Amino acid sequence: MSESDNFKLVEKKSKVKNIFDSISGRYDLLNHLLSFGIDIYWRRKALKLSGINKNSFLLDVACGTGDVAIEAKKFGVEKIVGADFSHNMLRLFHKKSNWIIGNNVQMVAEQMPFKDNSFTNITVAFGVRNFYNIQEGFNSFYRVLKAQGKATIVEFQMPKNKFFAALYKFYFKKILPIIGGIISGNKSAYNYLPNSVEEFDEKVNLEILLRNSGFKRIDIYQLSFGTVQVVIAEK
């Protein structure tokens, strides 16, 4: 990797970390407001598709304030570890759910401090797009999953239908940054959101990256008119 590529990765890592540390206090409110509450359904549906149950050992990567892990608990999952590199997001997760204390790890997804073949399931909701090196992230997912373990990725994407895409773009690029900026006090963070989704949509093919990391079976589901994808990869 060239020095300038390396510099870009380091730059992205600190930019993203600063964004989430700074908006953490308003993150949940804005998530529910800007998605009209549908984000709750996206996480629940992804967990259902992943087939998670009381025997699962779940690592929720980029767990943020913990909404996936909290939902997973309702599916009967008892063993849950939450992982994120933002201290402020993890602190809010602790406040929301005292059962996670001691089971939360501050770390980067690209270099996870867990033993090989540890977890039956990994979830990552709206996190992969923010990784500074997605391939490295998937390599570590593969390493820490047990055989037949599943990585479930929930991520935004731009809808394919042209008419709907135009409406969606207007909302996502014009309205959402204004509301997000006013409520969070950080306008650039809510400009980053639509820009990162667009860039991710144009440049990243999750299936190829997952296969590069060694995942064999990959299922892809579309939710809410193709604005959200759920990708499930089995080791």
Ligand SMILES: C[S@@+](CC[C@H](N)C(=O)[O-])C[C@H]1O[C@@H](n2cnc3c(N)ncnc32)[C@H](O)[C@@H]1O
């Ligand atoms: C959009 S939030 C999603 C939080 C949560 N999963 C949810 O569904 O609401 C993205 C999270 O990814 C975390 N994150 C981004 N890049 C990361 C990385 N490379 N390693 C660990 N966490 C990361 C951020 O700190 C943030 O909490």
